[in-house]
Amino acid sequence: MIGKIISGSSFSGTVGYVMKEKSRILEAEGIVPPDAKRMAEDFNDQTLLNPRLKNTVGHISLSFSPKDAPRMTDALMTQIAKEYMQKMGITDTQYLLVRHLDRPHPLCHLVYNKVGNDGQTISDKNIKLRNAEVCQELTGKYGLYPAPGKTTCGGSGYANRTRPDTQSTMQSNWTANYGNRVSASAINIAEILT
Numbered sequence: 001m002i003g004k005i006i007s008g009s010s011f012s013g014t015v016g017y018v019m020k021e022k023s024r025i026l027e028a029e030g031i032v033p034p035d036a037k038r039m040a041e042d043f044n045d046q047t048l049l050n051p052r053l054k055n056t057v058g059h060i061s062l063s064f065s066p067k068d069a070p071r072m073t074d075a076l077m078t079q080i081a082k083e084y085m086q087k088m089g090i091t092d093t094q095y096l097l098v099r100h101l102d103r104p105h106p107l108c109h110l111v112y113n114k115v116g117n118d119g120q121t122i123s124d125k126n127i128k129l130r131n132a133e134v135c136q137e138l139t140g141k142y143g144l145y146p147a148p149g150k151t152t153c154g155g156s157g158y159a160n161r162t163r164p165d166t167q168s169t170m171q172s173n174w175t176a177n178y179g180n181r182v183s184a185s186a187i188n189i190a191e192i193l194t
Contacts, residue, residue, distance in 0.1 A: 001064050001139045001146075003084065003131045008057035011043035011111070012036075015096065018059075018109040022102040026078045030094030030117065039096060043111075046094055049119035058090065058112040058122065060131070064105055065145035072106040074099060080138055081108055087134045088127070092117045 008014035019025075019036045031042040047056045062081055064072055081097050095112040114122045139146055 001062060001068075001080070001135050001142075001144050003135045004061045004063065005127055005131060006059040006061060008059040008111070009055070010040075011057055011113075012040040014057055014059050014111050015040045015043070018096065018098045018100075018111055020100065020102070022100065024074070024099045024101060026074055026081070026097040026099050026108060028096050030113075031096060033096070043094055043113050046113050046117070047115050050115045050121060053115055053121055056114045058110070058114050058124070060110045060112075061107060062110065062135075063107050066105040067145040069104075069106050076142075077106060077108055080142060081110060084134055084138060085110065085112075087137070088130055090122055093122055 015036045019034070019039075025033050028039070030046070031039045033039055043056075047053070050056075062077075062084065064077075077099060078097060085091065085095070090110075090112050093113045093116045095110060097108060097110055099106075099108045112122070114124065116122055138144070
């Protein structure tokens with residue numbers, strides 16, 4: 001299982017993309033499907049609860065191995081996606097979960113409002129790191145096949161790299177690449193990775 005965090009700038013564009021011809025709505029909360037325009041309007045209406053938040057569109061795709069296809073029913077995919085949302089802190093907000101049927105592997109898209117039902121912001125702090133950890137956990141829990149060539153699941157940056165055994169290894173690598181100045185951010189990254 002791989003979760004891919006996708007930047008979206010508008011609900012109309014994102015909902016329009018996920019609602020392609022060969023797709024099926026698995027679940028929707030706080031919006032009225034199946035009309036894409038109406039769903040985008042529903043999402044936009046809720047953003048008025050927090051007008052200070054500029055990027056209100058949340059979009060994550062969850063991809064599964066082709067080897068998982070025989071057992072990946074709509075019900076199982078929905079269950080995994082809802083558990084993913086819970087662990088990621090995507091709760092108490094509008095969302096749309098759509099399965100795409102035009103790929104050789106099981107794939108679904110989650111579109112959610114970063115403005116919660118109470119007007120509070122759904123945090124995306126460290127979202128790529130959290131995504132990698134949650135995908136890895138759910139891959140193990142549900143006995144899913146990992147993506148070929150991946151040691152971790154999804155995300156980007158440090159989450160997909162081999163983790164150094166110790167902070168001193170990270171500092172040694174930093175010194176070898178950048179000289180004797182070890183920055184605070186390098187030490188913080190090392191703390192995250194160990």
